Amino acid sequence: xxxxxxxxxxxxxxxxxxxxxxxxxxxxxxxxxxxxxxxxxxxxxxxxxxxxxxxxxxxxxxxxxxxxxxxxxxxxxxxxxxxxxxxxxxxxxxxxxxxxxxxxxxxxxxxx
Amino acid sequence: xxxxxxxxxxxxxxxxxxxxxxxxxxxxxxxxxxxxxxxxxxxxxxxxxxxxxxxxxxxxxxxxxxxxxxxxxxxxxxxxxxxxxxxxxxxxxxxxxxxxxxxxxxxxxxxx
Numbered sequence: 233x234x235x236x237x238x239x240x241x242x243x244x245x246x247x248x249x250x251x252x253x254x255x256x257x258x259x260x261x262x263x264x265x266x267x268x269x270x271x272x273x274x275x276x277x278x279x280x281x282x283x284x285x286x287x288x289x290x291x292x293x294x295x296x297x298x299x300x301x302x303x304x305x306x307x308x309x310x311x312x313x314x315x316x317x318x319x320x321x322x323x324x325x326x327x328x329x330x331x332x333x334x335x336x337x338x339x340x341x342x343x344x
Numbered sequence: 345x346x347x348x349x350x351x352x353x354x355x356x357x358x359x360x361x362x363x364x365x366x367x368x369x370x371x372x373x374x375x376x377x378x379x380x381x382x383x384x385x386x387x388x389x390x391x392x393x394x395x396x397x398x399x400x401x402x403x404x405x406x407x408x409x410x411x412x413x414x415x416x417x418x419x420x421x422x423x424x425x426x427x428x429x430x431x432x433x434x435x436x437x438x439x440x441x442x443x444x445x446x447x448x449x450x451x452x453x454x455x456x
Contacts, residue, residue, distance in 0.1 A: 240384065264443045275348070275435055275447035276387065320386050326443055330375065331400065334386025 235259050238321055238335025247344050251308040255321035255335045258302065262323040262333075265297050267306045270318045270337065279319075280306065283326075311342045346370070348448030350436050356454045362424035365451045369417070369438030376413060377445060378421050379435040387435050387447075393419065423453075431455045 268276035379387035
């Protein structure tokens with residue numbers, strides 16, 4: 233079992249839909265949770281960054297962390313064609329250990 | 345503020361040839377990372393620098409890979425000799441706080 237599991241999709245939705253992306257993990261030491269967006273042939277771009285459990289909202293994006301279930305989610309409201317990309321979850325133990333462990337990424341297409 | 349700069353963006357070489365990648369991090373970021381991203385996978389850490397010191401190189405295949413960050417700013421990753429399986433995207437990232445890592449566009453290496 234990999235430390236971080238992420239459904240690779242692909243996921244295709246119509247414009248305006250609510251998108252839900254998820255990751256599960258097995259390492260209870262993870263304290264910091266991130267979502268990156270990666271466009272084709274580009275580097276990952278940091279979207280959301282959260283510490284421990286709870287919710288964080290930024291515009292159309294909401295990140296949720298449930299440490300008791302070892303489950304994190306990213307919600308995208310009113311999805312746009314420009315949201316079409318691969319979304320990668322990443323996590324780290326923090327402290328002096330900054331090593332990020334990534335999921336495989338979910339390929340999202342938002343159709344106009 | 346300029347982002348992480350990497351060059352070249354693309355490199356095609358024949359197997360057994362040497363290759364080098366260059367990275368200039370975001371100004372003021374003391375921590376620099378090199379990641380490897382295979383097709384359809386998330387990035388995997390190769391090496392982490394704190395200033396000029398390599399503090400985590402446990403994932404770097406030292407028989408053929410080497411890295412340096414001589415003045416604690418820009419960094420070079422080298423492969424010698426390259427193998428077919430080294431074809432991938434090599435990403436550089438930097439951070440000021442450790443957990444928020446910002447990525448460059450990557451160098452796409454093809455080994456023939």
